[in-house]
Amino acid sequence: MAAQNGQDGGFPVDPLHQFEITTLVPLNIGGIDASFTNSSLWMVLTVFAVTFLTVFAVRGRNMVPGRMQSIAEMSYEFVANMVRDNAGNDGQRYFPFIFSLFMFILLANFLSMLPYSFTVTSHIIVTFALAALVFLGVTVIGFAKHGLGFLRLFVPSGVPAVILPLVVAIEVISYLSRPLSLSVRLFANMLAGHITLKVFAGFVIALSSAGVAGIFGAVLPLAMIVAITALEFLVCALQAYVFAVLTCMYLGDALHPGH
């Protein structure tokens, strides 16, 4: 399709083509579209990658860990510390969920850096589903633990009565916008990063097809691709971390409202 577009005289590559979902195996179970798509494929590969890192790599249960086992243990302790620091000790119950969430997003992001791969987290429905799961889970935990006392979360202590309604309104709005900000942050970062990479790659192709001078000119966007690729790896890890750490903080709010 990219080649076709080039012949049309437009931009040589379509930056959005990589986000298209193509059905690999059409499936329809009980009226629900469960087609196995390229997105499904990369979700499955993500699960495989995480499982490889955390189950397969630790199969030896070595007292002195090897490289892969070290990665698994470091991930474990990293997330465990994150949960302890942000959600407190009673947040440890939800550690497996946060670990799964962090590893799923991290590995999905990293796998998306492979050429010709698909970016699972570049689709708002995926990130929104994860964020909604976090939001609903946290809200349910909050009410289950504290009943209506959970509503104290929206009433900060030490605020003058005059501006209290305003503060409460702001708190409620910020609480309700959590799933949106959580999902859009991840989705937009992954989308924008991959579009940027593709656009610069398009520049390289466009310039290098414009003769000798163009080939020399293409060095600049090529160097940019290299730099942005490095930046993208940072963003991949950072966004997974941000998603997980915010989940921990929301969980901390639900477990200890009114602080």
Add this chain to the structure above:
Amino acid sequence: MPENAQNEIVIGQDNLGLQSEVQIPEAGHEGGFPPFNTETFEAQLVWLVITFGILYYLMSKVALPRIANVIEERRDRIADDLDQAGQFKAQTEDAIQSYETALAEARAKAHAIAQETRDRLSAETDLHREKLENELDKKIADAETRIAATKEAALAHVRGVATDVASSIVTQLLGEDADKAAVEKAVDAKLG
């Protein structure tokens, strides 16, 4: 490409907020801006639930208990080893302590033995010397007695000789035998 143009319009209507991003591609593509293509939502959600569910199950039932177990075991092992090392250290210190005590004892004992030996030897020497001195004193005394006796004897002889000499001189001079008693008297007077 009339189809493409149509797609562009559809995108514009679907995603008011993201028009600028969506307009980056000049050429069109089926289904509009892919992340907002609601037709794919169902399948994505279904597979997200399946994959994330499996992942959560694997993590909570297999991976995390296993890793926790490994880390716990290592922590226990390190604590045990440290304990053991502490015990060994205490044992070493005990050994050093007892060694030093033994060394000090041995040293004191050696000192005592040396002192005793020295005392014994000096006592023996003293005894020996005293005995020798006594013997020597006795010998000196004997010798002195003997010298005195000899001297006395010698002196007694001197009187006899002097008397004899005086008698014979008197005999020679006078031509007659001298009065023995008078000579003796004269010699005794001279010898005083």
